[in-house]
Amino acid sequence: MTAARQSLTALSMMLALIVTSCNLALAQKAYDTGASDTEIRIGNIMPYSGPASAYGVIGKTEAAYFRMINASGGIRGRKITFISYDDAYSPPKTVEQARKLVESDDVLLVFNSLGTATNVAIRKYMNEKQVPQLFVASGASKWNDPKDYPWTMGWQPSYQDEARVYAKYIMKHNPDAKIAVLYQNDDFGKDYLKGLKEAFGDKAAMIVAEEAYETSEPTIDNHIVKLKAAGADTFISITTPKFAAQAIKKAAEIAWTPMQILTNVSASVGGVMQPAGYENSQGILSAAYLKDGADPQWDKDPGMQKFIAFLKKDYPEGNRLDGATAFGYAAAQTLVKVLELCGDDLTRANVMKQAANLKGFVPDTLLPGITINTSPTDFAPIKQLRLMRFKGEKWELFGDIISSSLSN
């Protein structure tokens, strides 16, 4: 028994030796600025200060994730140096920071920089410099444009994708619906509304009322009253958490009981459903692609357990209930996957090539069944969502994974 095992070990060692020597002979190491035998330099830009500073959690989570990777030996022996700068959500500052990262800090790529306008501001520059602007943290649909911007790639499902998922659901289950839409008057709300109208196509007349609100408004009660008066039986709420909760509460107050659809942005139990009142929130529909850290149904899930272990050991200040933590974790994991796929060819071109060649990759915090797929003509890594319905005090997933492509 022991002899057999010994010879087996010897054999496998020999095999390993042969394989490594072949590798050494075959695979030429290739590096661009920002990569070497010992280091991979990754840039990142986050709004740590300013109006969107709540999203800064994403950058902090990613930094913690890369620390964990480094502590366990790095990527093929290379340590990640993660350089994250604050742009306060202001586009001119983003340009300055991106140029600093590329020209002064010599990063291999800029990863998961946050915001729509901020990323538009640097997209042209990044593509001229041919530095990957990888896994942009924004729900705009414009990051999926490999023909014009081959160095820019998104990550999360776009707002338009999500809007299509709801449109499909409504057209299937209630083709005669009269829809009322409440949306936030900014890039988020408008992009979403556009996706919704595109998805309805020639049936856009189903939308009988549209109301826009400004984030500076103290309350949106009057908009809800108007939407009810329009006689709608379906209510789509494209709102951020505070206003989402107000809308649910007001609708219940004036005894308006349409089928309610709530954007994923506000599908937070603690931030929206609880303040709006559980009794008012029953039956509301939404869609998700990330596991909710507050949801006990994932407690036994192996991916979630890895995530919780990471929070415990490497990122104790991280908040499990904050969706941004799960987001940063999954995005960082995707980048590590891409870097692993690159092998010893750490050139910018190969990074983009490997990023556009992800097949069925599943980060730990993505919902079961949702996978990351890209191709040279498809720069939208996550395109799937699952519908969920609010029941009791939590979201219940139902139905199949819905792909957002317009065709099916």
Add this chain to the structure above:
Amino acid sequence: MSAAAEEVVTEAPAVEAVPKRAMTLGYGTSLVVLAALVIIPLLVKNFIIFQMTMLLIYGLAVLALNILTGGSGQFSLGQSAFYAVGAYTSAILMEHVGMNYALTLPIAGVICFGFGFLFGQPALRLSGVYLALATFALATAMPQLLKLGYFEHWTGGVQGLVVTKPDAPFGLPMSQDMWLYYFTLAITIAIYVASVNLLRSRSGRAFMAIRDNEIAASAMGVDVALYKTLAFGVSAGITGVAGGLGAIAVQFVAPDGYTIQLAISLFLGMVVGGVGWLPGSIVGSAFIIFVPNIAEGISKGLSGAVFGVLLFLVIFLVPHGARQVAIVAQQLAAKLKKN
């Protein structure tokens, strides 16, 4: 003059009187600074050149505010609005009309001058904090106006407009960044010299008379209303040119870039540089560009607090900003000469 009339005008001026000679640098110092600004870009990376370009651009915007506040004694927290109008004017003319970038700047300046002059009409009925509040309203309104659906075809709405960066003309062998820097430097010097001359001219004396005492100024025959609005117009015009240059340097305009935050930064820059001291504008501009970076380097989570502490230290130790430092340095130099 009766005693009663004199009592009416005893209200303390909001802005400390700065004699006009103290508003500029001596020739020697000017030449040294100029030489540094010309030579440094030849020795550094493109990224540093870009930062220096932004330094000049914000310097211009601070200078514009300095003319308004240091020169004519009026406050404005609305400079970001003029900056935005200038930036959008340049961006729209370049991208939709296809105009040469250099030609868009005077147009941006003229439009902002008009805008500032018109805004000055109602504003001149207000003074001190009330004027500051009125301009504050302008600054908060501007990003939302830029998002309005009516203008979306031109402004690109919330998504903003991407601007093409110009190449160096006549096949000059320099990078886009370096060309833009020298282009900006030339404009900055021209505007600086013009501003100094403006403050030394009849109009400048009128501005300062209004700053020091409005009633006395009108008694001397200064048309207070006209000169106050004129100061607003000139200040807005220069800010507009700075905004246009900013749009070209950053290659992008979006409403989020021109929030009240920018107006406050410019105001900060003016105070740190020394109110009424024109060369201080560059120092103030350096403060608002580099100190947030330093603060972030010290602590990412508390960058705002660190910035606050640094600002507090500056205001506490040198309340008159860079001007005070310069004066002390001058006195020291004079002492050394005597010994």
